[in-house]
Amino acid sequence: MTTPFDVYDTTLRDGAQQEGLNLSVADKLNIARQIDRLGVGYIEGGWPGANPKDTEFFRRAREELRLDNAVLAAFGATRRAGVAAADDPLVAALRESGAQVVTLVAKSHDRHVELALRTTLEENLAMVRDTVTHLRAEGQRVFLDAEHFFDGYRANRDYALEVLRTAYEAGAEVVALCDTNGGMLPGWVADVVDDVVSTTQGRVGIHCHNDTGCAVANTLSAVDAGASHVQGTLNGYGERTGNADLVNVVANLELKAGRPVLPQGLLREATRIAHAVAEVTNVPPASRQPYVGTSAFAHKAGLHASAIKVDPDLYQHMSPEGVGNDMRLLVSDMAGRASIELKGRELGFDLSGDRALVDRVTARVKDLESRGYTFEAADASFELLLAEEVEGARPSYFEVESWRVITETPGAADAEAVSEATVKLRAGGARIVNTGEGNGPVNALDQALRGAIGQAYPEVAKFQLIDYKVRILDQGHGTDAITRVLIETTDGASSWVTVGVGANVIQASWGALVDGLTFGLRRAQVR
Ligand SMILES: CC(=O)SCCNC(=O)CCNC(=O)[C@H](O)C(C)(C)COP(=O)(O)OP(=O)(O)OC[C@H]1O[C@@H](n2cnc3c(N)ncnc32)[C@H](O)[C@@H]1OP(=O)(O)O
Numbered sequence: 001m002t003t004p005f006d007v008y009d010t011t012l013r014d015g016a017q018q019e020g021l022n023l024s025v026a027d028k029l030n031i032a033r034q035i036d037r038l039g040v041g042y043i044e045g046g047w048p049g050a051n052p053k054d055t056e057f058f059r060r061a062r063e064e065l066r067l068d069n070a071v072l073a074a075f076g077a078t079r080r081a082g083v084a085a086a087d088d089p090l091v092a093a094l095r096e097s098g099a100q101v102v103t104l105v106a107k108s109h110d111r112h113v114e115l116a117l118r119t120t121l122e123e124n125l126a127m128v129r130d131t132v133t134h135l136r137a138e139g140q141r142v143f144l145d146a147e148h149f150f151d152g153y154r155a156n157r158d159y160a161l162e163v164l165r166t167a168y169e170a171g172a173e174v175v176a177l178c179d180t181n182g183g184m185l186p187g188w189v190a191d192v193v194d195d196v197v198s199t200t201q202g203r204v205g206i207h208c209h210n211d212t213g214c215a216v217a218n219t220l221s222a223v224d225a226g227a228s229h230v231q232g233t234l235n236g237y238g239e240r241t242g243n244a245d246l247v248n249v250v251a252n253l254e255l256k257a258g259r260p261v262l263p264q265g266l267l268r269e270a271t272r273i274a275h276a277v278a279e280v281t282n283v284p285p286a287s288r289q290p291y292v293g294t295s296a297f298a299h300k301a302g303l304h305a306s307a308i309k310v311d312p313d314l315y316q317h318m319s320p321e322g323v324g325n326d327m328r329l330l331v332s333d334m335a336g337r338a339s340i341e342l343k344g345r346e347l348g349f350d351l352s353g354d355r356a357l358v359d360r361v362t363a364r365v366k367d368l369e370s371r372g373y374t375f376e377a378a379d380a381s382f383e384l385l386l387a388e389e390v391e392g393a394r395p396s397y398f399e400v401e402s403w404r405v406i407t408e409t410p411g412a413a414d415a416e417a418v419s420e421a422t423v424k425l426r427a428g429g430a431r432i433v434n435t436g437e438g439n440g441p442v443n444a445l446d447q448a449l450r451g452a453i454g455q456a457y458p459e460v461a462k463f464q465l466i467d468y469k470v471r472i473l474d475q476g477h478g479t480d481a482i483t484r485v486l487i488e489t490t491d492g493a494s495s496w497v498t499v500g501v502g503a504n505v506i507q508a509s510w511g512a513l514v515d516g517l518t519f520g521l522r523r524a525q526v527r
């Protein structure tokens, strides 16, 4: 019989221990459904009894959570010292959670038993034995998280192994060795796991924190040494520096080690799921996250792009489709002709037959970037530049005559400033003068400009400014510095980013606003 291999997700428990992360019951149910679609075997839902939210999560999960792939696990501690397992209220909450699997955290480091539990080594073994036996008798499957196992093994190998043996003998299916303080390195983990597997003959799992930046590597090392159960979290969320990123772990196992651990085809959902979970946690996804980050397959250097034009594999360790990600070409002052050509292709322009045109666009990008523009973050402004070069004129739906903005306060020290903007332009064959008010000059300008253009193009009513970023580019000049503004606009279905640069923040904002509306109208196919 082959040993099973478990992929165990603890996003909703250890992941939720991340600073700044606060999940409602509805969030947890939503995340559980997303993670289930990745095909993991187990989802640890939280610690019932420790707080009302986690208790409520398990109650609602019983009624409304239907998982296709995963089994729900409840996390909790061994009974308290000196109390029968059946009488411990936190053990009762595990029993009553309705979870098929209970994962018990137990001390395996002698110093922790004495200092943190303030009990004897023998009583700690009894706590493990009694709690596992009790829950097994109640019909639950039991996994054990051996807390601080690696540090405990170094301090007192015999005792650390005795804790594991006690758990196995009482009926624990798997014991996950925890690098709770996250201080281990891959070679150390491998040596310990190897010893545990050969000494106990039990099924060994691994739970790593990322304090040395090695959580994923340590997990893979443990698997090489015989672990058959891996724990981790989506996006590497977790206490302090986080846990092993479960997507990285399974992608490495499946795509590098040739070891299928998820149902076939589901790894291709990884990018979508990692980003969907980030939406719920409201933690912005890290763009440089391996495999699923937006930069994971983004290419900036001209030399890279020129080789990618021949074969993307020349500068990629794998095809991004394997994890549901996309290759992206970035246009910047590091671009060469190949970057421009490939980016053009991505945006629907075939530039391959026109070397002079590609040279012109490359030169313009480099010149504009040297003056403070950035196109790698502002695809929409780049598309307008490209359209201008390809089509011979910049896409234009309105002609600006002038604009101005003033900011006024009534005078009292705590009075709120109000900005008012006036825009004069020609659009749809008419001269339009429009004013707008806002809580700041850019807001007022946006109102005035959209109001004016909207009179000729009603589509503009759908457009909304959703992000505004300002960066001072030459701090040495103080208030004379060049300002770069990036604006993100949405039409409700998609969004796009434009850039403006100027010595004056309002002027830079105006450039980005005009590009934003022009791009939106072009996308809406207004002619
Ligand atoms: C390594 C990990 O990440 S494990 C997961 C950690 N997660 C959490 O702590 C989040 C949820 N925790 C909680 O809500 C609370 O800590 C509770 C409800 C579990 C306990 O709360 P309290 O009773 O107020 O105690 P407190 O938070 O101070 O925890 C210490 C108690 O837990 C006991 N304890 C610690 N580890 C264990 C263990 N593995 N088995 C049994 N008891 C344990 C300690 O002996 C101490 O008991 P005492 O109060 O009788 O001296």
Ligand SMILES: CC(=O)C(=O)O
Residues within 6 Å of the ligand: 014, 105, 145, 146, 147, 148, 178, 179, 180, 181, 207, 209
């Ligand atoms: C159990 C757990 O989360 C740890 O030891 O890190």
